[in-house]
Amino acid sequence: MEDAVARGAALVDRCRVERVQIEGGRASGVWAVRGGKRQFLPADLVVAAAGGLGSPVILARSGLRWEQRLFVDPVLCVAGRREATGPRGEISMPFVVQQDSFILSPYFDYLSYFFNRGWRRPGSSVISLMVKLADSGEGASLPGESAKS
Numbered sequence: 001m002e003d004a005v006a007r008g009a010a011l012v013d014r015c016r017v018e019r020v021q022i023e024g025g026r027a028s029g030v031w032a033v034r035g036g037k038r039q040f041l042p043a044d045l046v047v048a049a050a051g052g053l054g055s056p057v058i059l060a061r062s063g064l065r066w067e068q069r070l071f072v073d074p075v076l077c078v079a080g081r082r083e084a085t086g087p088r089g090e091i092s093m094p095f096v097v098q099q100d101s102f103i104l105s106p107y108f109d110y111l112s113y114f115f116n117r118g119w120r121r122p123g124s125s126v127i128s129l130m131v132k133l134a135d136s137g138e139g140a141s142l143p144g145e146s147a148k149s
């Protein structure tokens with residue numbers, strides 16, 4: 001981003017894009033709300049990069065073709081105690097066991113560890129394995145839409 005700005009790009013932050021403006025079959029900019037005001041931001045090129053939840057909404061509002069294939073893989077960590085061997089220094093996910101519908105990998109869930117007071121024993125005494133289940137890509141980020149409908 002810094003490189004782009006140094007080369008003359010204008011950075012417009014703190015705004016929510018509503019839709020892409022199409023003129024003559026080409027994207028000519030976006031309509032966005034910034035500081036409570038709707039404004040048109042002209043652009044030579046528009047890249048929809050609002051994430052898996054945001055991009056389909058913008059494309060649908062713009063009348064552009066989009067495919068609804070949202071998946072959300074549930075993740076949990078199974079942890080147990082072990083003999084403490086010193087400070088925690090494990091590499092996260094050093095390897096992955098991949099199956100058709102899930103993966104297993106050594107992974108310490110720091111976020112849960114910090115949020116759950118009851119878990120706050122020395123991290124070095126915890127060994128943890130991540131279980132990530134594969135969702136099917138049939139979900140929807142827009143109400144009333146799904147890949148099956």
Ligand SMILES: Cc1cc2nc3c(=O)[nH]c(=O)nc-3n(C[C@H](O)[C@H](O)[C@H](O)COP(=O)(O)OP(=O)(O)OC[C@H]3O[C@@H](n4cnc5c(N)ncnc54)[C@H](O)[C@@H]3O)c2cc1C
Nearest residue numbers: 014015016017018019032049050051052053054055057058
């Ligand atoms: C809890 C969690 C853990 C994850 N862990 C991992 C991991 O370990 N490894 C891994 O590879 N991936 C992981 N992921 C996935 C990874 O975060 C995403 O794949 C990646 O962030 C997608 O990047 P993106 O730029 O497409 O979208 P995002 O990172 O979602 O960025 C989209 C941006 O667009 C903005 N936006 C949305 N709508 C609008 C709008 N209308 N106008 C303007 N801006 C808008 C959003 O605010 C956001 O800043 C994780 C995701 C989550 C939620």
